[in-house]
Amino acid sequence: MIVGKPFGVAALLLELAEHPDAELPPRIARLGERIRQRFGLAVTDLVAGWTSLLVHYDPLQLTLVELQAGLVPLLADWPGAAQAGEGGRLHQVPTLYAGPDLTEVAERCGLSAAEVIGLHSGRDYQVGAIGFMPGFAFLGELDERLALPRRSTPRTSVPAGSLAIAERQTAVYPQASPGGWNLIGRCLWTVFDAQAEPPCLLAPGDRVRFVPVDEAAFRAQGGQP
Numbered sequence: 001m002i003v004g005k006p007f008g009v010a011a012l013l014l015e016l017a018e019h020p021d022a023e024l025p026p027r028i029a030r031l032g033e034r035i036r037q038r039f040g041l042a043v044t045d046l047v048a049g050w051t052s053l054l055v056h057y058d059p060l061q062l063t064l065v066e067l068q069a070g071l072v073p074l075l076a077d078w079p080g081a082a083q084a085g086e087g088g089r090l091h092q093v094p095t096l097y098a099g100p101d102l103t104e105v106a107e108r109c110g111l112s113a114a115e116v117i118g119l120h121s122g123r124d125y126q127v128g129a130i131g132f133m134p135g136f137a138f139l140g141e142l143d144e145r146l147a148l149p150r151r152s153t154p155r156t157s158v159p160a161g162s163l164a165i166a167e168r169q170t171a172v173y174p175q176a177s178p179g180g181w182n183l184i185g186r187c188l189w190t191v192f193d194a195q196a197e198p199p200c201l202l203a204p205g206d207r208v209r210f211v212p213v214d215e216a217a218f219r220a221q222g223g224q225p
């Protein structure tokens with residue numbers, strides 16, 4: 001049974017599953033599309049998590065009771081299997097694996113730097129949630145051999161485009177910001193552009209593949225190591 005909890009003045013939190021799995025992000029994204037189609041501009045924002053969906057609504061256009069009633073038919077088939085074609089888009093990202101923590105990550109994992117690069121770039125990552133800052137996508141799941149906790153002391157400034165790992169997730173910093181993750185590379189990627197429509201390149205359910213390039217190729221494509 002799906003649990004919906006009032007969240008603040010004008011939002012409803014849908015708790016859709018107890019544990020993350022690979023099918024959830026595209027299904028949550030599809031549910032969000034159906035909610036937008038059903039309620040139009042009365043729904044002002046949708047925030048997807050690994051196992052949840054937060055529905056923000058305009059209380060001048062829609063009451064909580066009306067929202068809950070309208071969600072009933074949309075949620076009726078939620079326990080069913082994912083629909084065909086819900087794998088999300090694949091984004092291939094040129095990446096220079098030369099981050100300031102790469103050597104330390106390799107040592108702590110008992111691997112060589114080349115093995116870290118091979119393991120990290122050897123799989124596709126699914127977008128499970130977007131948060132922390134605009135365009136910051138939480139990508140999973142990382143190879144367990146690369147799993148490390150956040151750094152004990154965060155950096156006050158992490159450059160935009162930095163590729164990082166923490167626990168069993170990986171991510172690219174869309175803007176320069178403080179950060180406590182382990183930095184292993186830099187990406188040629190504009191993840192978030194406030195002037196674009198949509199402003200965020202990624203959506204839950206999309207997949208990301210990091211493609212290793214050398215410094216010459218990185219610079220030739222406009223990158224700054």
